[in-house]
Amino acid sequence: MKDFLDELDQEIDAFESFAWDDIVDQHILMNEWLDWTTQNIEKIEKEISKNSSRNKNQKQARPDNEIRWKFISKFPETKFYLPSLREGYTRFIPIWWNNETGSKNMWMAQYWDDIVLIDCGIQFPDSDMLWVNYSVPDVSFLSKYKKNIKGFIITHGHLDHIWSLKHVYPAVWCPPLYGTRFTLWLVRKQLEEAWLLPHATLIEVDAWSKEKLKIWQFSAEFFKVNHSVPDCAWVYLESPSGTRFVHTWDFKIDFTPAIDTPADLDRIAEIGSRWISLLMSDSTWSTRKWFSMSEKNVWEELEKIVSNHHKGRLIIATFSSWISRVQQLIDIAEKYDKTIFLSGKSMVENVAIAKELGYLNIKPGIVKKMTPKNTEWIAPHKQIIITTWSQWEQFSALARMSEWKHNAVEIIRWDTVVFSSSVVPGNEKSVVWIINKLIKLWANVITKDDWEVHTWGHAFQEEQKIMINLVKPKYFMPVFWDLYFRTAHKNTAMNIGMKEDNVLMLENGNIVDFAPNNWNVFKSKIKVPIAEIIIDGHGMWLATSHVIKAREKMMNSGVLVIMYKVDKKTKAVLWHIKLESRWLVYLEEVRFIHRLIIKKAREIYENTVKDVPDMEEKDLIKIIKDDLEKFLLQKIDREPMIIPMVIEV
């Protein structure tokens, strides 16, 4: 039986040979980049423009790229101009991360004409955002400043930090992308799928390196924190006039992580000794006291479950980017002589990338490709199936297994399903929905409430305090999530001595300028207009679009179509008025209500035409629509979408 990862290796090789020439051409290594910058900045600019114009002619770049970019990257036009930046000042703008649960994570820094962007995530839709796939940060205002955007830093590989790149990256003219090795691989996969890779410049950085990276006038440094995906990097960004930003992004401090090394506290303290202007820090779990649990505890709990499992299969649902959890399970499987099967496209892809880059250590024969034939040969209690669990996708592999729609696994009696994952607030219902299904199939279910099978990737209060104490910033800004969580983080900061005036509670689009040498900060009265940009299967749209509003109305109240056939000359209604309704009336009441509507519709039409016989059709339709809306609201307390049609014969 062939090891599935060997097969996957071949797939990766094929992918690499396809894209490798482009990557090598454009993949300017960090040291070379540093040399260039010290030599001549103009030279670099020429090199980048030469690369991108040459790459446009390469055969891998699809001929319809221009059209494609317009389609996936069509931000609305805006007349907004950024206020001018005073000499020596450094600007900071949160483009999108606050004010909502699960943020899109993007901000920018500006010094003179140079702009650096940091992260570029998506947000999954709320339940009332009908038929929307996700929303992306609004970068419309940057269209006038494309030539000023000198770099794009990506901190880690989570979807809410990278997944808008395919929309935003072409809109800002594909500046060089900086990130760690694992992060850039995920970015590369996304850009390749969107046919953008030949136009990208990817610059790999090392979170352990102490080197300063020059991004035009800014200098950047990266360093190590713990989180829930490999190779996360903090960002330190310094402008020539002494403004120093530190962003923790998503972080926790774990002294016994799984495959990672503990957060580099020495380095954080060293950075903290440089007079930091602003610390932006993760507020996700700022309401939770003490320390978050270590990955080591999860390991011990999972080991207990595996060692005591003797009947049925063990199916473990976790996030596909949580590579350390996969490593824990592989190690446990080896110890207890079990075989791992991976399920779900993103799980298989991420594990393959992590293995390829050396983040996963897998002994031959432990992990097998999941096919009905392969699983048949191994006793159920010897199988551990690791599957993707996404709370936003009802069609995740686990959901398919529970509905017997999975090609290799049907969950049956004695199987045990472990939710080694967390629930984002607001998504509890979808988790209970799937647990109900599993219970009906007589499966055992283990969640975080039963065993410590999951820990968070975000700091609790004591870790947040350590961070603030080590960085010792002049200004502090709690970021991510609702005001509730950010206010709790603010209180934590004030409890350890931060002055209230020095805590910045900013909103998306606020413009904040830091004076040279760290002393004063000015918040502009002008705000960047940031719209809600949504992506659905057909492209990029404004959330306020009439299409979305119409969907909402139809979904909530149904549709009513009324058709009048009228005489062209006399305008008299010929024959009966026809009516169709959907999701508006119940079977028992349909005759009564339809009759009521037809009577009223005739009355409105005839009265209107009698008063103004030569009224334009669009005005006539508006009157019918408005009057009928009022009538239905008053009579049956419903507000359907009404579509009147007048056909002259």
Ligand SMILES: [Zn+2]
């Ligand atoms: Zn994250």
